[in-house]
Amino acid sequence: MTDPVAATLLRTAAELEAYAPAAPGAPRPERAVVMTMGALHEGHASLIRTARAVVGRAGQVVVTVFVNPLQFGEAADLDRYPRTLDADLALAGAAGADAVFAPSVDEVYPGGEPQVRISAGPMGERLEGAARPGHFDGMLTVVAKLLHLTGPDLAFFGQKDAQQLALIRRMVRDLNFPVEIVGVETAREPDGLALSSRNRFLDAHERHTALALSRALFAARDRLAAQQALHARALAGGGSEDRAAGLTRLGEARLAADAQAVARARPDGGPAAVRAAARAVLDDAAAEQPPLALDYVALVDPADFTEIPDDRTAGDAVLAVAARVGATRLIDNIPLTFGATT
Numbered sequence: 001m002t003d004p005v006a007a008t009l010l011r012t013a014a015e016l017e018a019y020a021p022a023a024p025g026a027p028r029p030e031r032a033v034v035m036t037m038g039a040l041h042e043g044h045a046s047l048i049r050t051a052r053a054v055v056g057r058a059g060q061v062v063v064t065v066f067v068n069p070l071q072f073g074e075a076a077d078l079d080r081y082p083r084t085l086d087a088d089l090a091l092a093g094a095a096g097a098d099a100v101f102a103p104s105v106d107e108v109y110p111g112g113e114p115q116v117r118i119s120a121g122p123m124g125e126r127l128e129g130a131a132r133p134g135h136f137d138g139m140l141t142v143v144a145k146l147l148h149l150t151g152p153d154l155a156f157f158g159q160k161d162a163q164q165l166a167l168i169r170r171m172v173r174d175l176n177f178p179v180e181i182v183g184v185e186t187a188r189e190p191d192g193l194a195l196s197s198r199n200r201f202l203d204a205h206e207r208h209t210a211l212a213l214s215r216a217l218f219a220a221r222d223r224l225a226a227q228q229a230l231h232a233r234a235l236a237g238g239g240s241e242d243r244a245a246g247l248t249r250l251g252e253a254r255l256a257a258d259a260q261a262v263a264r265a266r267p268d269g270g271p272a273a274v275r276a277a278a279r280a281v282l283d284d285a286a287a288e289q290p291p292l293a294l295d296y297v298a299l300v301d302p303a304d305f306t307e308i309p310d311d312r313t314a315g316d317a318v319l320a321v322a323a324r325v326g327a328t329r330l331i332d333n334i335p336l337t338f339g340a341t342t
């Protein structure tokens with residue numbers, strides 16, 4: 001069922017329940033769900049295509065479209081969130097979805113705002129959670145409900161919302177949800193800007209400033225790679241303080257500086273160096289017109305989003321950034337691995 005036709009629209013839990021049941025005696029098809037807030041773009045399409053590739057033609061791909069009031073702090077952000085259901089049905093179908101479940105607020109919360117909610121715990125209070133109090137409780141509550149309503153074998157979420165993905169993995173583990181969570185790499189514009197439904201609010205100047213988010217992340221990644229390459233040369237005997245001193249005596253300043261850089265390279269590239277590389281780009285963008293207003297740039301442990309200490313020499317990390325450009329708040333992040341000298 002991968003023809004480029006609009007996906008079937010399901011509006012209620014009853015329609016979803018009755019949707020394409022397995023024939024009597026036939027095995028239930030494997031079901032993948034991709035949860036969204038609509039205004040679908042290529043980032044969502046890549047999640048849907050990945051979901052289709054994993055479950056195959058015999059499987060079912062259900063996309064949910066629901067702008068969840070529970071996870072919005074500012075009413076204005078909720079009100080202006082883009083809603084484009086017809087285009088969403090076409091994009092979801094073209095990317096390989098069978099059905100789009102787009103319930104009303106009353107359908108999802110028939111008793112009004114739920115009194116019993118999922119608590120995101122300490123991880124939900126850091127970074128995005130600090131900037132948007134209650135956001136992650138609201139997000140996890142609706143994800144739990146949508147998992148119950150759609151009953152998937154697998155659920156796909158973007159790495160672009162890295163803290164959200166980590167919290168969903170944690171909820172599924174802590175509360176024994178019978179579903180496999182799959183993370184999908186961030187889709188970007190050719191110039192690096194992470195695709196986001198909120199990008200449509202940026203005018204040309206704001207978009208130019210907003211490019212600093214991804215450029216900061218790439219600068220940090222490149223700094224880490226350069227430090228790791230220097231360290232690999234150090235391991236291969238390519239530099240030492242003695243060699244640098246010898247070259248200085250011979251007047252070979254450039255070669256001396258190179259030998260010294262190799263000798264001093266840390267095996268991990270150094271968390272501080274990585275943060276500094278990102279910060280330099282973001283500081284420049286604060287002077288752009290319009291300016292970038294930095295909310296945070298943080299190098300964190302992907303398991304719990306605590307800050308990576310400066311003496312950490314190995315392991316996985318996420319460099320995450322959030323900033324406001326004009327009236328639009330944007331986030332981005334990049335996974336990094338320390339200590340991976342080749």
Ligand SMILES: Nc1ncnc2c1ncn2[C@@H]1O[C@H](COP(=O)(O)OP(=O)(O)OP(=O)(O)O)[C@@H](O)[C@H]1O
Nearest residue numbers: 036037038043157158160161186187195196197198
């Ligand atoms: N650029 C992207 N690459 C990969 N996945 C993405 C991308 N953008 C969003 N997603 C994922 O799509 C799913 C639905 O996200 P959502 O509908 O909030 O879109 P969004 O573009 O992130 O919206 P916004 O940025 O306005 O919050 C989430 O799992 C999210 O991580």
Ligand SMILES: CC(C)(CO)[C@@H](O)C(=O)[O-]
Nearest residue numbers: 035036037068139142161
């Ligand atoms: C997971 C989600 C669909 C829950 O509303 C939302 O947070 C999103 O679009 O990332």
Ligand code: BAL
Nearest residue numbers: 037071072135161164
């Ligand atoms: N993209 C994550 C959902 C939100 O911003 O509310």
